[in-house]
Amino acid sequence: MRKIDLTSFSIATSETARNINRRIVLDLIRTRQPISRADLARLSGLQRSTISLIADQLIEEQWITQGAFGHLPRGRKPRFLHLNVERAGIIGVNVRPTKTTIALANLNARFIAHETFTTAADPDQFIQELSNRVSVLINSHPEIFCEGIGISVPGRVNLMSKELIFAPNLGWQNVNFKTPLERSTGLPVEVENAANACALAEIWFERRTGGVRDLIAVTISEGIGTGIIVNGQLVRGTTGIAGEFGHVSINENGPQCKCGNRGCWEVYASNEAAIDEYVRATSSGRTRKHPSIDKPTFEDILYLAEQGDVKAIEAIEHMAHYLGIGLAMLITGIAPSVIVLIGEVTRAWERINPIIKRVLEERLPSNQNGTQVLPAEDILQPRLRGSIALILQKHFGAPATA
Amino acid sequence: MRKIDLTSFSIATSETARNINRRIVLDLIRTRQPISRADLARLSGLQRSTISLIADQLIEEQWITQGAFGHLPRGRKPRFLHLNVERAGIIGVNVRPTKTTIALANLNARFIAHETFTTAADPDQFIQELSNRVSVLINSHPEIFCEGIGISVPGRVNLMSKELIFAPNLGWQNVNFKTPLERSTGLPVEVENAANACALAEIWFERRTGGVRDLIAVTISEGIGTGIIVNGQLVRGTTGIAGEFGHVSINENGPQCKCGNRGCWEVYASNEAAIDEYVRATSSGRTRKHPSIDKPTFEDILYLAEQGDVKAIEAIEHMAHYLGIGLAMLITGIAPSVIVLIGEVTRAWERINPIIKRVLEERLPSNQNGTQVLPAEDILQPRLRGSIALILQKHFGAPATA
DNA sequence: ATGTATTATTCGACCCTCAAACAAAATAAC
C-alpha cells in the first residue's frame, strides 16, 4: 500500500480515480497480455463494468487493441486485449565513454532499429550529432509516432535542471542534453544516470523481478555505480546525487580515488581495479608475460582468466572479493530483495559468484542474508532498455495523484 | 509528485478522492492551525465548497473543532479551525535496555502523562508488566479515547510479523509485543525500530524538517542505528531489516563486532567505542587517573571532557572523527537533505561538530556536500515521540490508495 | 446609505465506481 506524501501533495479531482485505475489496468494489460476484460476485473478487483469503460477509453486512445477470441470450456468467448505496440515508439539513448547507441523501441521495449556511433569528445559537438541522428531515425520510420526520448548517461543527473552534473569517464561537466534535444525534435526528453536506468529496466522488463519493490542495480565498468529502488521508487537524494556507493570508502587510509576520497569501493572492485591489480602482479614478477601489452583491457583479463592465466584469475578473484565487501554494505544498509550486477565481469559468474557468496556469509548475520544477488541477464542492453523505461513509466506508472 | 505502485496496487473507488483530500486537509490543519476554510482552499488548491464539505465531515467526526473568529481589514470574518486535541489519545512506549517509558499523548504529540520503569530482563515478564501499566494509564484517563499504542524498540522489527527480531543490548530474540498487547488492551499496536521512530518523529513534529522528503536519523548509544526516510517513506527492506548502517564495515580487518562482521562503524563511533578508547588510553599510561572506576559510563566521559580531561576529550574527538566517516558513507550513498544525530554525544556538539564537518569536507566532493547534519533538539524524547507518530500517521498520512 | 472585499454555503453539472440486471455466446444435458 502506497502512502500519501503530504509534503508535496497534489489533490484528488473527480478524474483521479479513473486516472489511477486506468494505469492499473494498462499495466496489467502490459504485463499479462493477452488478457480478457473478465480476467482484468478479477485481477484488479474492479467491476467488469468499470473495466469495460476503461478498456473502451484505452481502445479509443489506441493504447490497446482487441485481438482474437479466447476459448473456454463453457460460456461466451472472451475477447483478448493487447497492448498496441504500434501506437508509439520510444527513442532510447545510451551514452558511454567510447560509444553511444540510439534505438527506436516499441511499447514492449522491443527494438525496431538501432545504431551505434563513436561518442564525440566535445559535449556540444556530441549533442549536435546525437540530435541529427535521432532526427534521421525518427524520420526513417514515419509510421511510428514517437512518445519521447530517454537518455542514460554515465554520471549523476541534477534532479531539477536535468543536467549531467559530472561524468568522470567522459570529463564532461554540467552538460544539458534535455533542452537542445527537446528543441530540435519537439519530443519530451528524460535524462537519467545509467545505474538508475538499469534498475528501472530490471523492474520494468524482467520477469524475475516482477513484484519486487526494493532493488539495487550495480553497474561495474570503469567505476561502480549503484541505482537504488526503494518502495518502488528511485532513490535520488537531494539534488539527484544519491546512489554513489561506488565512492563510499571501505578503507579509510586506502589509495586516493579520483573523487577526492580515499579507499573508495570502486578503487578495489571496478574493472580498472582488476586491471591495475593484474598489471601490478605481472610486472612485479621476474618475467613479464606480455611485454607487448602495456596495459591490458578488462576484456583481455577476462579472456586470460578463461584461458587459465593464474595472475588474471587472481585479479578477478581479488575483484570478486571486494565486490562482496561492497555488496555486504548495500545489503546491511538497504536490505533490498534483489541486487543485480551489470558489467563484463558477470561473464565470469561461475568464478566470482562463490567468492561473493562466501564474503556475504562471513560478513552478514544469518537473518540479514535474504537478498538475492543476480547477474544481469543481458550485458549490453539494460542501459538502453532503462532509457526506454524512463519514457514508458510516464504513461504506465506515475499518475499525478497525491 | 507521488508515483503509483503497480506491484502492490489498490484500486481507486468513488471514495478515494475524498480519502486523499481529507488527509491533505487534515494534515494542513494539523500543521498550520489555527487556519480558516478560505486559507485551506488557497493552500490546497481545492474549491472552497469542497473544503467546507470536508471540514463538516471532520467536525462531525470530531477530528477538528471550530474556534475563534479571525480579523481581517475587510470582509467577513473567517472562522478558525483547530485540531481537536481532546479527540484522541495515543500511547507511546519507548523500550530501552535499562528503562522503559510509557506516555499518553494528544494529537499534537504533547504528553499528558508519563511514567518510567525498569525494563525487566525477561521478555514475557516485561510484556506482562507493560500490559498492566498501559491498562492503568488508559483507565486513569477515562475522558480520553485512545487511538492506539506505538512502541519503539532497540532492534529491528520484522515487517510482516511485527516481531522484534533481535535486540542485542537486551538479549531478546523474536519477541512479539503486538499480539499480547492488542489482546489485553483492544487497541491497535504498532512496533518500530527506535531509529526509524526517531526519523518519523523528526518528519512529523519538527518545524525545521517540515518539507523534507529524504532524511536519516542516526541514534548513537551503545550501538549505532540508522532510520532512513526516502521519498517520504521509511526504508524497511525485504523483511524490515534495512537501516543497519551501524554494522557496515568501515575497516575490512578491524576488530570483531558482536554482529559477526569486522570493523563495523559502531565499533568505532558508538558510546561503547568512546568508552573503550578512553579506558585504553588511561590504562596504557603510567598513572591511572581513576583507579576506582573500573569502566566509566559514557556520561562520565562527557563530564570529564567538559572538565577539560585530555584523554576524555581525545576519546570524544576520536568518536567524532569516526562519526564523520560513517556520515560520509550515508551522504555519498543516500544524499538525504538532513541527517539528525540523536544521542548523549550531541551534548558535546560544539566539540564534535567541527570535526565532523572537517571529515565531510575532506571526504566528499564539493557538489555532494548538500546534506545538513544536525543534532536532535531533544535528547530524551524523539524515540517516544516517534512511537506517537507511528499511530498518528495512520490517520494523517497514509490513505489506502494506489 | 452604498460600495467593496472577503468568507462561507448552496446547488446543479459532470465524473467516477458499484451492483444488479440484461444481452450475447458457447457448451452440456436432456
Added chain:
DNA sequence: GTTATTTTGTTTGAGGGTCGAATAATACAT
C-alpha cells in the same frame, strides 16, 4: 434439436466526489 447452464461483456440507475457559479453573510471604507 431444444433447453439449461455458464461465462463474457454491456447497460443502467444509484451513490459518492469535485467543480464552479451563484448566493448569503459580514465587515469596513467612503
